[in-house]
Amino acid sequence: MTAETVMGMVISSQNIGETDRRIVLLTREKGKIAAFARGAVKPKNPLVSATQPFTFGEFFIYPGRDSYTVTRADVSKHFDFVRKSLDKYYYASYMCELAGYYTRENLDASDILLLLYRSFQALMSDAVEDRLIRYIYEWRLLLINGEMPDVFKCRKCGNENVTHFSVSGQCTFCEDCAGHDDNSDRMLPSVLHTLRYIAAAPLDRLFSFKVSDEVFAQLKDITDRYLETYRRYDFNSLHFIEENIIKT
Template structure:
């Protein structure tokens, strides 16, 4: 009998395999990013049908195969169902998932990245926060956690004090405190500029979800 393990994580993406199976990528607390197969998950009535979709967060019971894991059981604590009623927030959420799939690695310590992803998705469903601000906080903090934050980009005109304070707060604060502030439209514009510079410098591929976001915001 194959030995099984239990991991806590979130499904970053899911794709069909064969007639009834599904392959998922899970960002886990214990083993970083892993690929797993859910046999029969696309069959009507399967107990894995609802729990192997993007955004599902909870516990996954796995057995380890030669090249991937297999899912035997799930216990989902948050489906992030609010995204079904908020298309724009869902687009931001898909971008966050895609970015985490890009940034994280197997067998790496990704606990902070998983925590950032979870808290950022929760923030998107909080009506008092700007989705744009959440995005820039998420992007800058992900760079910082990944050890790639180089300091503020240089430019001829100094950044607004509010923008400098906001970036320093994002980099230095715990993830639990990230989404506790708002900024003016001018500061938000500068955060957008800073985040764009970082993204173009450190990410070597275009995100499909980001292209969709750009289209709906035109």
């Protein structure tokens, strides 16, 4: 058994018994992996802080029969959302759960890891509203997974003058072609602009805009319905957001 070093983020952490901890790491090298951290609950053990959720760094692991074992970690960043606000903690938990849903062991997850890291930086900075960060993250994650519709042209005729979003068709339409589809929604021009920006902006400028309440409401409506239609999983952390943060 050879020890290896991976760079990644703790996306979930669970105590096992009195002293140990099982974590899930999203890594640059190995995708999503489960790892066991012996003694990580004992006070004074250096793994206590390194194995908390939202911790980013280098992890020294060796493979076992069912999972890896973490022996040491060099933490480069811990995002302390609990201290910042409970809302941010809920959003960050949901983002981790969603990242876990879309990743597998030995599948390249470096884009998603980077997106998660940038999203966490945005949550910590307060420059953009938490609720908007969540929707930017969702769409960008869909984009990485090839599940975001083409928002730059009408699917039917290729016209770039897109006006409608079709949840059921997983696509966008121009004015003429939308006439044949009763299920599509006319988008506010700013909603289309927002979706196009999310799809095309470089990662370091992704979280750099704001939207009006009206634009946010439509973005939320389209995104929620789109994800509900195509996601086959019930996210625990999403219930927390819906019950504790979103009251409208």
